[in-house]
Amino acid sequence: MVSEARFVVLYLFVIFTALATSFRTAIASPKGHRYNVGDDIPLFVNKVGSMYNPSETYPYYDFPFCRPDPVIEKKRTLMEVLNGDILTNSLYVLKFRENKKFERLCEKKLTKDEVAKFRDAVSNDFYLQMYYDDLPLWLGFGDTEEDEDWFHSEIPPLYYLYSHIKFDVLYNENQVIEVQAFSDLQDGVDITDDIETNVTFTYSVVWSKTEAPFVNRMGKYSVASFLLDIVKLRSFSLIYRIVIIAKLIGMLATLLLQNLRDDIIKSSMVNEEGMKEVGWKYTHGDAFSNPPYTSLLCAVLGTGTQLLTLFFFVFLLVLLGVLYPYSHGTLYSSLVVIYAFTSMVGGYTASSFHVQLAGTSLRRTILLAGVLYFVPLFAIFLVLNKVAISYRITASISFNTIVVLLLIWTLLSILMFTIGGVLGYTFKSHFRASCSTRRGPKETTTLAWYRKTLAQMFLSGVLSFCTVIMELDYIYTSLWCHNIFTESGTFFIMFILLIIYTAILSIGMTYVQLLGEDHEWCWRSVLRGGSVSIFMYGYCIDFYSRSTMSGFMQLLFFFGYNACICYALFLVLGTVGFYASLVFVRHVYHAVKNE
Template structure:
């Protein structure tokens, strides 16, 4: 137990060191500086909501200003689409240069953007999107437009990415929906570093957007700007009344809007204001920190999660060390003493009978006398002739283990790159892009481990195993995503993967990953021997006695999986909040996640060892698949947590959005279960080989 405490202390010190990188990142965007009056492009990206899983390109919405293609902003022209990396495409980004004109340090109290004539159908869609709480994302100098907030004690300021498309007024009997058609842009800047600053150039350190709704009855000047921005009384309501000459305007306004397109339109005038404010309190390399104030304030909860994980892992470590240092070693010693005694008493008689000189058959009979010496020994020692018997459907287990190692390599790489700041929010789409790249490259590890396990199970056709390994998990994953993508396409969402991107993913899969799986399998099968087992397997399998209720199938998986889930469930709250509620995808505390992920893998390994040992002590040799299922058992609890989070924390509306949530959650839990199941299997395999050696 003392050794267990020492190990836990080492993990705790390691956690303290690693968690210091949770607020550090390497700025990926190039350091840009601007001369006075230099044009600064404003990029339109997308709209997203906490209440739905569908995102849309902002420039494609029918009720907003379309880029004209006439405004030149430096090297860019309005309407020009910005090239995106794979991660940006998969996360639903669709970036386009807008007609909004900015020039460094030039304030513009009001500028006219456009006037849009919107049909009744488009007004209905705008009303629905406002009801769903959609947020808008614009980009300036790689910063997303943010809504600024101040803490309750006014001690600090923080940002929330995005700004509201509109708002809902519930003060009257019928809900009224208003569209924000004026945007006040605040650019915060400071003097650039070094020679650039000496030359009068500036660097942008903040981008804030404050939207406002301005009604049709607001007095405007010749430039279509409100004459008095401070006295706006009515907003722009998304409502086109029914055209009937016998009703007053108030009666028309209180009527439900007809569902037919009668040619009526709503005139929407878009304007914007620009203000530049110098801010010396924020350095350029720390300009993203305001987006993560809330996550940093939750550091106490993160430390609670680390402490909870350390306690659980310390207890498990103590149990495993007790098994290895006391129970197993004691049982092995007793077994050897018993065998030695039996051999000593019968050696002389057998030698006189000449049994040792009569060939291999007689020698095998003699060796079986050692087995007879173990017959009165209970527990796992009775299974020495069956414990390494090839499992049923081992041809499927081997590819799953290979795919699990592929996912493990990808996950470890992503967490490390993120924890040390290489992948960060300033590198938009970098996390997904690197994830796909690491997954494809890790095909060589998938092929290697799959081939080694397949050869150990006695497989002969390693090329067939290559095909199964390369297609089974990636094919199922691609099939799920492709079917979902068809439904998302039907909703014209930017979340839908373009056809050309699908072709690129298939090319990566078949032209790069498949050859890497082949190379890894060839090396693992032809150049490396099968893992040797310390005991010989008998021809006739031993009958498994009746098992206790907690050792039967799914019950064991659920009970054992509860412990690794207890290690991560606190941190899951932050991860889910980043994934499902903050659609900007900003998650910054990868230092904590790295520590908890490491403790998770350790707990999975230890729980699987304990579960397999208990199963072997119950004289059940069917442990191969069970170890894999026990290792991945916490995935069931994670999916149950997803269900709880859906009903208790989210406000997703609509059947299709709910279907997307549960499908994505199922895929994520399947990936998690495959990874942890592989860790459990390999750990149990090493443990069983060790105790039977």
């Protein structure tokens, strides 16, 4: 067991070190970012999108902006493909430390249809995104001008298209530190009416010196936000909730331990007087009997452990500054890589429990663990990708990229699952039951309604949901409303508290279940632990109804990917619930055995 533990620790350390090193080098390395005065640094245009529907993004040149000849797309990395980025060359010339004032970009005569397209984008608060020296910048299309008493006014609003962009660039010696883009309504062109309109697009560049170091240039994106974020108020409220949850956990643990201690004392008196065993002691010969659908249970535990390991890796990378919350592409690609490598953890856990629970087919268990989460995730991804292709948005992924993702899963993930399964079988250990197990388990007595599975799932789900409900709005606005995630440390603490709270609730519910002389706790603990994800998905419906998102495409993306997230959370917290109940059952019957 010692050599097994050393192997697992070394394996996790190697993965984390490799990922941390690679992502840190990719994101924050100063190599290739040093320039001389007058050096041409290309500005790449990326995509345009709606502030209301975050999944609705289109290639930049789908709109009639000034186009170079030829239009050349930058070769995309896996990170950029997963994020829907299409970096393309542009006519903007921003040479290092060279100021420009009202430089002419091009002159276009917009047709009626093009004017209508721009006006529709302005009315829906479309933005455009660019990259300069690997730094992202965002800018609105235009603005509207309305009558001050617009609610009672019959005069329609005026729509203006920005024709001038001002770039403010900060540099430190020979490196670019920060870039921002601004436009003003006074430089706008009226596009209210469907008439042909001449537009002269111009831009200005202003370079300013700063003392900020290169290594900190991405820091602004970890604290910036499109939405108002009152950090001090949030921090105070979060600390208050953390204290309340911690006290609640302490109260539940104290109450449970006190009742358990009293039960053990009573059971000792029963043995001395020769009376019949009742309550949870009555099931001591059945509590460790093999559960039904053993292979599926082992697969759930393996996949849940793998995803829990993945969550902790991602949290550590974010907390250490290796991953930046604003960079969804980096996050997506890192999830693909970490998922593949942590498959060994899933295979090892599934195989280990399979051997302990005397399953019938190890190969089937490992196969189930490999497909239990990936296949539903990939199926939803294929459906949404088909929708994205039909809508011609940048979130669509080509067939070649899909093949690459399948190869990563087939060659790397399955290989890791197999290696983990072999190791789990090699280092096998017998199931450590605290007391002897009957060959034929007793039949479960008729249970009261509050002891049944659905009632306990509902109660566990509601109580766990109350610990995270205050954070869900912030999390969903970060995922779907252009609000940049800035409080990863606080979220990590809340996640740990949710795990602890789930474990305590699972122990309490298992105790109540055993009191009712019901020994079938294995599957029940998984369902109780993961039930909070059902309530979280219900909260998705409420959030969508309150948001500004609209359209069939955005609806599918929102509920499809949230289903994947909630399913992953179900597996993780279900696994936590099982582990907690297993430790409790072993401990309580071991204590009785010692008596």
